[in-house]
Amino acid sequence: MKQSITLGKVTKFMGLGFLSTLKDLFTGKLDKEDFKNFLRKVFVPLASILLFIGLWHVGSKYLYNREADFKIEKALTDQGPAAAEAMRECIASGDISCQPNTLPSPSQVWDSYKSLLRDHNIISADKAAFIEKTATLNAKRIAEGKAPITYTGRPSFIDQIIMSLKTVFAGFLLALIIAVPIGVLIGLSPTLKSAFNWFVQIFKPVSPVVWYLLVFMIVKTILIDSNGDSSFIISFISVGLCSMWATLVNTAMGVSSVDKDYINVAKVLKLGPFQKVFKVILPSSLPLIFTGLKITLSVAWMVLIAIELLAQSPGLGLFVWEEFQNGANDSNSKIIVAMFVIGIIGFLLDRIMLTIQNAVSFNKNDGI
Amino acid sequence: MTTTIEKTKTDSITNTTLFPSSQVMLDLKKLKKVYPTPKGDYVVLEDLNLQIRKEEFVTIIGHSGCGKTTMLSMIAGLNAISGGNISVLGKHIKGPGPDRGVIFQSPSLMPWMTSLQNVLLGVNQVFPHATKSQRNDIAKYYLQKVGLEDAFNKKASELSQGMQQRVGIARAFAIKPKVLLLDEPFGMLDSLTRGELQDILIEIWNKEKITAVMITHDVDEAIFLADRVVMMTSGPKAKIGDILNIDFERPRTRKTVLEHEDYYKYRKHLIDFLEH
Numbered sequence: 001m002k003q004s005i006t007l008g009k010v011t012k013f014m015g016l017g018f019l020s021t022l023k024d025l026f027t028g029k030l031d032k033e034d035f036k037n038f039l040r041k042v043f044v045p046l047a048s049i050l051l052f053i054g055l056w057h058v059g060s061k062y063l064y065n066r067e068a069d070f071k072i073e074k075a076l077t078d079q080g081p082a083a084a085e086a087m088r089e090c091i092a093s094g095d096i097s098c099q100p101n102t103l104p105s106p107s108q109v110w111d112s113y114k115s116l117l118r119d120h121n122i123i124s125a126d127k128a129a130f131i132e133k134t135a136t137l138n139a140k141r142i143a144e145g146k147a148p149i150t151y152t153g154r155p156s157f158i159d160q161i162i163m164s165l166k167t168v169f170a171g172f173l174l175a176l177i178i179a180v181p182i183g184v185l186i187g188l189s190p191t192l193k194s195a196f197n198w199f200v201q202i203f204k205p206v207s208p209v210v211w212y213l214l215v216f217m218i219v220k221t222i223l224i225d226s227n228g229d230s231s232f233i234i235s236f237i238s239v240g241l242c243s244m245w246a247t248l249v250n251t252a253m254g255v256s257s258v259d260k261d262y263i264n265v266a267k268v269l270k271l272g273p274f275q276k277v278f279k280v281i282l283p284s285s286l287p288l289i290f291t292g293l294k295i296t297l298s299v300a301w302m303v304l305i306a307i308e309l310l311a312q313s314p315g316l317g318l319f320v321w322e323e324f325q326n327g328a329n330d331s332n333s334k335i336i337v338a339m340f341v342i343g344i345i346g347f348l349l350d351r352i353m354l355t356i357q358n359a360v361s362f363n364k365n366d367g368i
Numbered sequence: 369m370t371t372t373i374e375k376t377k378t379d380s381i382t383n384t385t386l387f388p389s390s391q392v393m394l395d396l397k398k399l400k401k402v403y404p405t406p407k408g409d410y411v412v413l414e415d416l417n418l419q420i421r422k423e424e425f426v427t428i429i430g431h432s433g434c435g436k437t438t439m440l441s442m443i444a445g446l447n448a449i450s451g452g453n454i455s456v457l458g459k460h461i462k463g464p465g466p467d468r469g470v471i472f473q474s475p476s477l478m479p480w481m482t483s484l485q486n487v488l489l490g491v492n493q494v495f496p497h498a499t500k501s502q503r504n505d506i507a508k509y510y511l512q513k514v515g516l517e518d519a520f521n522k523k524a525s526e527l528s529q530g531m532q533q534r535v536g537i538a539r540a541f542a543i544k545p546k547v548l549l550l551d552e553p554f555g556m557l558d559s560l561t562r563g564e565l566q567d568i569l570i571e572i573w574n575k576e577k578i579t580a581v582m583i584t585h586d587v588d589e590a591i592f593l594a595d596r597v598v599m600m601t602s603g604p605k606a607k608i609g610d611i612l613n614i615d616f617e618r619p620r621t622r623k624t625v626l627e628h629e630d631y632y633k634y635r636k637h638l639i640d641f642l643e644h
Contacts, residue, residue: 261476264446267464269490269543279489283480361480 053106060105067100096329104333109340112333120156127151155314161341164315167232168297168304168349171239175296179244180289183251184277187285193252204245208303212238212310231313238307243300250292254285290357297353301346316342387419393457393579394420394443394547400451401438412438414605416452418598420547423577427590429638430600430609436583439600440551443581444470456546466494469545469578471553475532479525483516483535484508486524490543510538513572530561534568541572548573550582554589563622566592574619587638592625597634599641610641 068091076084090098104112130151138148155163186193186200215238223230258281266276282289308317320338323331399416402409412435420426430436441447443454445464454461456468469490477486487507495503511520514534524532533553540548553569554562570593573580584590590597594614601609614634616625625631 259476261472261474262478264444264464264470264472265476265478265489267446268444268466268468268470269493270465271489271493275493280478283478286480 057106060103063102064100064105067102071098071100099329101327101332104330104336108330108333109336112330113337115330116157116334116337120158123153123156123159126153157319157338160315160319161345163313164304164308164317165345167236167308167313167315168239168300170232170236171243171300171304172293172297174237174240175244175247175300176293178240179247179292179296180251183248183289183292184255184282186248187252187255188277188281193256200245200248204249206242208238208242208306209310211242212307215241216311231311235304235307235311235313235315238311239300239304242303242307243296246295246299247289247292250288250295251285254288254292255281257288258284287357287361290353290361294350294353294357297349298346301342301349305342387421389458391421392419393422393424394418394581395455395458396439396443396452397455398452399439399442399449399454401435401442401447402450411605412603414607416607418608420579420581422579424595425573425580425582425593426596426598427582427584427594428598428600429584429587429590429642430606431602431642432585434600434603435606436600437551440549440581440583443547444468444549446470466490466543467546469540469543469548471533471536471540471548471550473552473555475524475529475536477524477527477532477535477539479523482521482523483511483527483531483538484520486535487511487539487542490539494543506542507538510542510572511535513541514538514568530557530565533557533565537565537569537572541576541578544576545578548578548580550580552583552585555585562586562589567622569593570620587635587642590638591631591634592620592622597638599638612637 071091072084072087075087087098091100130153134149141148182196186196212234215234219230219234219237223233262280262284266280271279304315305317305320307313308315309321312318316338320335323334323338396416396418399413399418400411401413402411404410416439428436428439438447442449443461445461445468461468477483478489481489484504484507487510488503491503491507495506498506508517508520511517514537516531516534516538519527519531524535527535536553554565557565566589582593584593591614597612597614598608599610599612600606612634615630616628
């Protein structure tokens with residue numbers, strides 16, 4: 001029995017229903033009721049996005065003027081009218097040295113986005129050239145048993161996104177490996193629950209920063225002999241420990257609240273503990289486990305930025321921090337670009353989790 | 369005055385229905401169930417005696433909350449016994465087990481499994497030494513018996529309530545229990561589906577002759593299916609109030625039962641008891 005997979009099914013499954021409405025618009029399959037739906041699902045969000053950009057534009061212009069006025073005022077009081085006039089001219093000319101440092105406008109952010117992409121292309125070309133240049137030398141070095149020479153240039157924005165994703169997935173996997181089994185055990189046994197409960201309650205609200213410091217203390221000492229870079233290890237472990245609590249609590253709740261009917265069936269059939277857990281309890285608590293995992297992934301992505309920043313581990317967090325420290329003219333708009341990228345990736349991760357959840361759970365939830 | 373009459377009546381019932389032990393499948397002796405509450409103990413069942421013979425179909429009828437379900441889940445081993453004992457073929461029961469199959473009020477299928485997997489869950493447990501294909505055959509046989517030959521691989525969550533309960537029936541029969549316990553299995557179904565499932569149940573039962581105890585609220589259902597209808601008094605301290613033998617021949621059809629001259633006599637007896 002093969003089910004046909006249509007665009008409509010796939011998009012609805014992923015909680016992106018508006019895409020199929022959009023398709024219907026272009027294929028002319030909309031009647032009046034559908035058109036209303038279309039307005040609500042496509043037009044209204046688009047309008048609100050435009051409104052948002054408009055408000056942002058106006059707001060940033062106001063902030064820009066305020067900052068500029070302040071600069072001119074300051075020049076006037078500190079250095080006199082001539083300096084104030086020079087400052088006014090300098091700002092008006094758009095010279096980089098005297099631009100007000102404030103919230104960038106949407107167009108500036110868009111320019112920065114394009115410049116980051118250009119930068120990425122340059123760096124990847126550079127990297128490709130480097131690899132080509134060192135290919136023969138590296139082959140020789142490997143043949144001689146030496147380590148190959150690797151590219152040590154600055155990572156591009158895209159490289160940093162990929163590194164952040166790696167860190168977050170490593171952290172997420174760690175959370176999954178720790179939290180699901182412990183959650184199942186706690187959910188199954190009231191004794192273990194009372195043994196672990198204080199632990200969960202105390203460590204759940206601890207801030208990411210403190211987790212980072214704790215992990216740093218431990219990992220630094222464990223890896224004292226290795227001279228490699230431990231920042232990745234520290235950051236993914238911290239991310240995992242920060243984010244695992246939602247999964248732990250949800251799994252425990254899911255396991256301990258399995259429908260009594262199912263438990264009775266398992267009892268009447270005298271299922272062994274292994275079968276009871278894997279055939280009855282785990283499948284029936286999957287929806288809650290996945291709700292937990294979804295929260296875990298979004299928390300992981302959120303704390304990742306802060307932890308990368310602290311750990312100096314390459315990634316988006318470090319990118320944001322370096323741009324802030326850098327203080328270049330377009331630093332602020334690059335930070336905003338990073339903010340949007342972080343937001344959009346977070347949204348996509350959430351959708352991916354929802355898709356997996358829908359695929360494995362027996363009761364289908366609609367996306368929110 | 370009335371209480372003494374009641375007492376002698378129940379005593380006479382429990383005494384006169386003592387069967388030779390070789391015939392008895394299920395024996396409840398001085399069964400008691402107490403739920404502790406903050407205001408003191410609440411006695412649901414007290415001094416309840418009931419014997420059920422091999423290959424007998426017994427229905428239990430009584431007002432809501434009188435402790436029918438409590439009694440059945442105690443027989444199933446899902447509810448602790450406060451006093452007295454329950455034995456199957458002379459052996460006291462200890463907890464639940466596949467010798468007593470249960471069909472629950474809600475179908476209680478695992479919604480993430482197919483109907484075949486749901487039945488196999490029990491079959492694998494009871495016939496661990498059979499080959500995989502043998503166990504598959506057993507499960508499929510019973511699913512065919514309940515009319516689900518086209519739905520082996522359908523997820524339980526995709527089946528209608530009535531079809532789910534059919535799987536529940538197949539699952540219970542497939543583990544070949546000594547006693548089958550049915551807790552208002554058709555209570556949640558519409559009357560048409562209910563009739564259909566009664567026919568299916570009685571058809572399989574005629575073949576397998578598994579001792580069956582079934583709770584029901586439906587007087588017609590109680591008469592149509594049973595060899596004996598057991599009437600329980602209202603709680604607290606519920607016990608067996610009266611037992612009615614239904615002497616229709618088997619196999620029965622709904623039509624012959626409804627047209628039988630004794631049918632309304634039985635029906636009146638039961639309704640008189642319930643309205644008492």
